[in-house]
Amino acid sequence: MASDTPPRLHVEDTGGPGPVVLFSHGLLWDARLFAPQIAILRERYRCIAWDHRGQGRSEVTAGGYDMDTLAADAASLIERLGVAPVHFVGLSMGGFVGLRLAIHRPGLLCSLTLIDTSAEAEPVANVPRYRLLNLVARLFGLRPVIGRVMPILFGRTFLADPARGAQRAEYRARLIANDRHGITRAVRGVIERAPVEALLHRIAMPSLILVGDEDVATPPARSEAMHAAIRGSTLERIAKAGHTSTLENPAAVNAALVAFLADVAQGR
Secondary structure (H helix, E strand, C coil), X not given: CCCCCCCCCCEEECCCCCCEEEXXXXXXXXXXXXXXXXXXXXXXCEEEEECCCCCCCCCCCCCCCCHHHHHHHHHHXXXXXXXXXEEEEEECHHHHHHHHHHHHCHHHEEEEEEECCCCCCCCHHHHHHHHHHHHHHHHHCCHHHHHHHHHHHCCHHHHHCHHHHHHHHHHHHHHHCCCHHXXXXXXXXXXXXXXXXXXXXXXXXXXXXXXECCCCCCCHHHHHXXXXXXXXXXXXXXXXXXXXHHHHCHHHHHHHHXXXXXXXXXXX
């Protein structure tokens, strides 16, 4: 659990008078995960993204990596900035955070976008493999296991595209640069998370669910289950994308987000 002292979080804020879109990144990433979306949305919206504790440029804390504490970090950030209610956009771990806010602190959000995420606990079959990868990462960093991590985070289309070799090299370098202590604590928080699917009926705000059709970490079936449980939600599959669809197929994610936010603004 977290200490009473809040962590020092790195926050990126475009400023501006528009409605606020708050971005919550996935495990092993940082705020740059949403650079393609912020580049488009910042013309109409105030876009805010932050690095979760232990990742990116935020403080590596000794504890507090469980999903409830990360959700409390997010709630504190929203309140400290005085920007509620926000349009919340979360990918993977960021979606775990968004679900908890939508369930327990709905007044902080005016809409919820869930990307490549799940309301379920980590499948039991995945846990031993992820624990082993995490042990190696804690001892030696991510470099020795990056070849095993890339196919979890990216779909086969992106990984096989010869034209995107420079992007793959850039993203590998970003992942390897993670602090080994912070990232292994974050991984434990993810694989030990409690499920929230039994509480999805509480979510009443406009909700968009996006999932890469090649996502192996949180397969489309999990998004379909959330869609069935969150009344009034919209589900879209992102073609030729895996678990990092904001980077793999940013045009499709951008189009879905722009249309959804416009619909929310018009009360549709």
